[in-house]
Amino acid sequence: MIRKALIGSHAIAMAVKLANVEVISAYPITPQTIIVEKIADMIERGELKAEYIRVESEHSALAVVYGASAGGSRVFTATSSHGLLYMYEMLWWVANSRLPVVMAVVTRSIGPPWNIHTDHQDVLSVRDSGWIIGFAENVQEVLDMTLQAYKISEDRRVLLPSIIALDGFILSHTSEPVVIPEPSEVNEWLPPRKPLPFKVEAGKFFAVGNLGPDDVTMELRWYIWRAMERAKYTINEVSLDYAKRFNTGSPAGLLETYRTTDAKYIAISMGSWSGDIKEAIDILRDEGYSVGLIRLRYIRPFPLEELRDIVSSAKALIVFDRAVSMGHQGILGMEVVSATNSKIPVKNIIAGLGGVDVSHHDFSNIIRGFIEEYESGLSIEWSIPEWYMPWMIKESEER
């Protein structure tokens, strides 16, 4: 085990190397590009023995790893924003084929206007596709979750592809100290992939993805749904085992709680800004507010039971969303409202779209306001999400 300063993109590349990935496809898009650049560098220097395929589009990037995964290989690709949208069709094809593809999504806003900075609109647009979707908070978790993704996706109880989402620039381009597990220990923990659920090979006559009757199609969807349910246990099991074995400091499980014990008010978030929210929680705790944070590490499968359990004694919840479903609410906000069966008042904040920076100072102001509103009986107005606009940030800075 060594400790090294790594940017998020290089942490992904390091995980790909540690996982002994056999086939990688590469197409550049900011801010994902340096992941595939780093992997190319590793391969050309002979540090990683893998097939590296430079494709002409993201649609083909996922198609290549689909083919390689169908051929039994452990695979990797990475993308961002418009690249992910361009892959959309292949995403469903991979998941419905039950192939354990692992992909990094460096989150980025969707144009127009062209904007390379982070929000979660891109990755949440593939929420329903049958991919396991994890969100990292820091660079350590980027590395850990990517390694774990192979173990989870390839588990015969799961056999579904995984996305590891990391916030563009904030994680992908920011250097942090990272504990890197010993390669020999990783090899023992993550042996070569067993070619499940199938392997396409010469001389073996069978078709993958041919015409299916309606009832069989529905049955296959049901299997995926059940695999997602089982994935909850697998994620817990794999991440706990990993934490015990490699002790890198990343939390285990589908979600992380921060000062939620006895908290009357709970904030809910995903991704890197959860670090800023934790700082805000500390400030508010110092001020005497009974407040904590639930950070979802996975949005698919959704940690329904855990979330319900933790929020059961809370008075009200505030959900910070970096993505919105136009015509309705923030996407995470919708998820939380449905998970709690509307039994607890939920305030949904839409913020940080297009990479707008929201500081711990903003978060503490927002959470303070939320508590005040609840205590003065104004939670009735929370049915509509509140947009925390950039000019509000300026105002709070001036104050």
Added chain:
Amino acid sequence: MSIQRLALSKFRGVIPGNPACSGCPHNIGLKIVGKTIGDKVILVVPAGCTSIISGYWPRSGLEFPILHVPFASAAAVASGLKAALESRGEDGVVVVWSGDGGAADIGFATLSGAAVRNDDILVIVSDNEAYMNTGVQASGTTMWKALTTTSPVIGKTEEKKDIALIMLLHKVPYVATASIAYPTDLAEKIERAVSIRGFKLIHLHSPCPPGWRFDADKTIAIAKLAIETGAWILWEYNNGSFKISPQSKLYTDKSKRKPLSEYLKMQGRFMHLTDEDIRGIENKIDENWKLILELEKYYSTKR
């Protein structure tokens, strides 16, 4: 490869009574692919007629290992599959069996990408000159003036795209045209192609009875007429050598060709043509011959 060898091959590939239309050219082509490559073949099939011909789960109309994939993804999937085989030293001839849409239109970027990488795959474009599976809509390779359901009255107003020449200019080691009416020529071309490492493409002329509107027993007759009238030219590019294939060589001399109207008049899609239209098509065919002959000359002097 002789016709006897083709007949003797035990590889079944195409199962009788599969869901293909009567007289379907894809069944003919697939049979030859299976019999030529045998147990080493793995098919990658994008959306198209062959998605249907392959049959309903749990039965199968084809006896191949087949990976069915989205319309615009076949060549890339094949590249990935081949990489998986190579990384473990496994055998397997990965063949993309695609229609014209999956190769020349929606799948073109992907095809171009695989060609640029010179990935070790064989792409066979079974060109029935329209989107037949969805009910005969005009594609990039539909002939000028042909009636389709999206060019139903005056016919297609644009040119037929020459996917084989476009792929030749990708500087890949092997590109050829072929016809389902000449099975030994097709089989020999497949044999030569798979003996070469790198990207190979065969553009296969595949007349479609319901799409072109002719009787199902005329598929071979129409395909032969396309050669005999010079409307379809068989040629082969193999690592620097460009040759018009023997079956077409005779028709280099225009006087040896059958009248084009014989080919066109057998097809409902050309029933509306005026004499002027037919002359227009003939001019295009003459221009194509000029280009192919020039290419043959260019590559022979280059050698």
